[in-house]
Every structure is written in structure tokens, then in C-alpha cells.
Amino acid sequence: MSVTSVAERPRTADEVLAWARALVDPALRAVVDGLPGPLRRVCGYHFGWWDERGRATAADPGKAIRPALTLLTARAVGGSAEAAVPVAVAVELVHNFSLLHDDVMDADLTRRHRPTAWSVFGISQAILAGDALLAVANRLLAQEPAPVCDRGAEWIGTCCVELCAGQWSDMDFEQRADVSVSEVLAMAAGKTGALLGCACALGALAGGGTPAAAGRLDAFGRKLGLAFQYVDDLLGIWGDPAVTGKPVFADLERGKKSLPVVAALTSGTAAGARLAALYHADRPRGETELRSLAELIEAAGARTWACGQAAAALSDAVGILQTEIADPLPAAELLHVANLIAGRDR
Template identity: 50%
Template structure:
């Protein structure tokens, strides 16, 4: 796999999946209390505060695309993956709304986070509603009980990973190992990506072995996705990422570039910089100089290769999966 290059236009699979899933997702959100539904629409990027239509494109829709591709991997029409796509999009939105509160992030996609726009209590309520709606959506689908079990297992991992991520912030800079990081990333990010494609495949009638292989591939993809997020969290352009520059360093997040750089001779100097307020820019430069950025991208490529190998072991996997993999690893870098 070649070195990451700047992302271009989103691949067609994201566009067609969004067009397929959006009506069902909007119909699900419309069942919520109107005020809660407005907050959900704001979280998805569909509207502004007050309900007026938003001009932005919203999120990328990666998880819904994976659910659609999962159904197609099973040999079923893409529509079989729509309930899975709606459910994982709802869960993803729920997790972002709550994550922003826990992390104190004030912006999301270049505008105020839901808790900043509506208040903390209303944002918690909106997140809870999105979670409940996801379970309801899957329970009503054909094969619902099995699908709900898959989602529940992924949610348990997501919560475990988020708990570790929060606890890591209280540890010393050298108190988190790369192995602990990878486990956290697989649970926090990989579990839902794996669940997305596995759910689509399960609802499409795929055998359990295929569902399991796709779940594992999605988990590796999730680790790679998180590693790229780590890079963007330090060096990404806020105008592109919608997140504050050096935000992860200010929050003392034990991201992979930091952990890798702390394993270099620059560790003592870097640890001092990381502990001094107002020196995040200097710390970011030293992390890159010490090889932290390159190490994170190399690790992302390794996990992407593992995902590709698992996808290659499923003969019916659509070629668009590889296109989506490349896009996710190259995004905004």
C-alpha cells in the first residue's frame, strides 16, 4: 500500500449508500419527540439550531456504506442492509454526541457541538434517544434478535474502549503501552465498524463464518481509522477536520503518535513539553521529528493490510470495499 495522499472526492459507494439509507434514517428520526429530533438532525448535519436546513454535507457515512456492502457480500440486494445501516448511523451519532461532552470538545464538523448548541442535559437526552432508536430499528428488522445481539456486543466493546480512553488521560505520559492503545482503539472505533459490515451481512443471510470474518476485518479497519484520526487530531487542518488544532495534546490523550515518540530518545524533552501549558505546538513538532507521525501511519497501513487479507478471504466481497479502505486511510492527510 502506498503512502497516504490527500483525499479527493468521496468514493461512489459513500454517495450511493447515503442516497439509499437517508430516507429510512430520516423516517426513523422523525419518530422522535420533535425537539429531540431537531437535535438529532443537528447532530447528523441536516439542520441548524431551530430546524432550518443546513448547507453542510454532514458526516461521511462510512458505517452505513459498510452495512450496505455487507449485505451485498452476502449476495443480497443492498436494501437488505438498510436497517443495519440506520442502526449503526444512529449509534455512531449517539456516541459522538456523548463523546463531545465527555471530552469537552466544543466543536464538531466546524460548528458548535450538540451540547454547546443546545446544552449538556438536552444533548445527553438526544444521545439516549438515538441509542434507543437504533435498538428499536434493528429489533423490527427480519432477523432482529440476532442483529440486536451483534449490536449489543459491539456497544459493550465501545463502552469499554471509551472508558479506557478516558482513564488513559489520567495516567502519566509513559503509563500507557502501545498494546493497551491498540486494544482500546479496536473496542472504541473498530467494534462499530466491524459491527456495521457484519450486521449488513447477517441481515443479507451470510453464514456465520463470513459474518465473523467481516467483523474482524472491520475491527482492523477501525484501528487504522483511529490511527489516522490520531494524526489528524495533532496535525490536521481545523478547517478540514472541524476539530481544534492540537486538541488531543491539550486533553492529554495518549494517542499513538505520542506513545511512539515517547519510545524515542526525545522522550524526556517531550514529556516536559507535554506537561507545560501552551506548548502544544512545540510538542507536536517534536513528536513528528521523533517519528511519531510516521509510526502511526505505518501502523495504520499494517492494520489496513490485515483487513484487506480478511476481505480477500471472502470471495463475494465487493471491489468497492478496497476503494473504501483506501479512502479512509488517505482522508484529509
């Protein structure tokens, strides 16, 4: 029986992610194993396959949301998941290139419940490992038949520029006191939405879909990415570190202008004004003050607002999905993954 044989019922989100991991991981490992020794060591550690000494571990490898979207959209346009595996691997490589760099820029010490790659191997080493992942992602796409090798490469190149611009804005906002909600939404669209959209578009191309269909699924992924970012920002303030694998209040400690923070700062409320006076002070903050900042953000209505905006973005994504995908099985599985993104706790 094929790995992608269709069951009587649509798979749950957890089943879809496990299915995607089973399809993608062998090819992903083969790509990483082909890297020169030092790069292989850092990348394999980052993916959770081994510890800093190269000994096999069972660390959290991540959720595989982006490759799952690629495989599902390939099936949604009438293609096979197996044919889309190289593209799904390329998407996962680009995502992890961004994570390796993001951890360096944010000085994050933990990811997925273990020390980040840069904190173990060094900043330069982590940056170079991320660069290598991006290079082999492009090489994979170049080896695919048309239109993936041309349109797909162009799509992912544009996505990476958007991703970098979004990350630039994210860092720049930390130094500014006048960030607007429209600016932070544009940042989220590039930093997160672009890659989820690209994952869906590349899946459609790999599945034999038209460029127009790929464009509409790109729009679906972008809306889903916005919902993802709202939830991510909520978890960055109120998430449980035991579940998220990240320190509590890490975003607030860095002074990040996340979606809830900017909504609170621009709310025109007394809590928002008090938050601004504290948030823009350039000094270290202890846990007590960080907790007070989180309480002010909530008092300003920003937590409720962000939850509502995440639900609205998800609704927009589902609307595109229902219009675009005629086959009920992949449509249902995409919907399950979308709902997981909007309701996740890590």
C-alpha cells in the first residue's frame, strides 16, 4: 500500500503531520548527510537528530507544518504527495535556515526544549549552517522538472526576500516607539506569511497545478501565516515554557513589537499609556516587571484583539480553501492543519 493511500476518512491534523514527517524525513536526512562534516553536525543537531557530540537523540524535530502544506496542496490539485517530496524538503530547509538565523538575531538560548545551535556551536557556525540549508534548498528546486525548477525557484527567491525584509522590520521595530498596527501586520506578512504561502504554491506546482492555482493557494497560505503569527505572538507572551520550549516573556524582555504589543501601545487606553512608559525604558527587566507588562497588554484589550484577529485570518484562509479545492479529502485535511495552527499551544 502506498504511504499516501487515501483512508475512508480525512486524517486528523496530528495524523497529517506524522504522515508528512514520515514522507519528508528520509529525504531531509539524506540532504543533510550530504553536507560537509562541520555543517552536517550543526544542522543535524538543530533538527534534533543528534546531540552536540553527534550521538543519536529523540529531540523534538518541529511540527512539519510547512512540508505538510506542500504535500497536501500537491494532492489538492490532483497530483501525488510522493512527487512533491523534494519540494517539501526544500521548503523545510528554507524554514530552518530562517530559524537558525532568527535564533542568532534574537539571541534565543533555547528552541524545542534544548539549547539553540548558535549557543552550542557559535554564532558564525550557526549562520553558515543556515546558509548551507538555503543553498541546498535552491539546488533541490533546480533539479526538479519545469515548472517547479523555474517558477518554483522564482517563487522561493521572492519569498526569501520578503522573509528577510520582515525580519529586518521586526528587529528595527525594537528600537522604535512609533510602530503602527499596519506596519507590524506588513512585517508579519513577510516574516511568516510569505513562507507558508510559498509552501502551498510550490506544492500546487509540484502537483501539476496551474500558476493561477498556485497563486490562489499562495493567498491561502499567507492568510494562514498571519493567523500563525498572531498565535505565535500570543504564545510569546502567555505561552507555557514547558510546552513552547521557549523562555517565558522572552519577547517582552527583548522589547519586541509583536502584534499584541503594538495593538496595546496604540490602543488609546490608560493601560496602553502605562505600557508605553514602561516598555520604551532602556533597561533590564525582571520577571515581576515582565509579568506586569503582560498584564497591561491584556488590560489594554490586546490579548482579546489578537485572538479575534487570528480567528478572522483563519476564516479568510478557509474561505479561499473552500473556493479553490474541489476534492473534499485534501480540503478537509488542509482545514484540519489550518485549525491546528490557529489553536496550537506551541
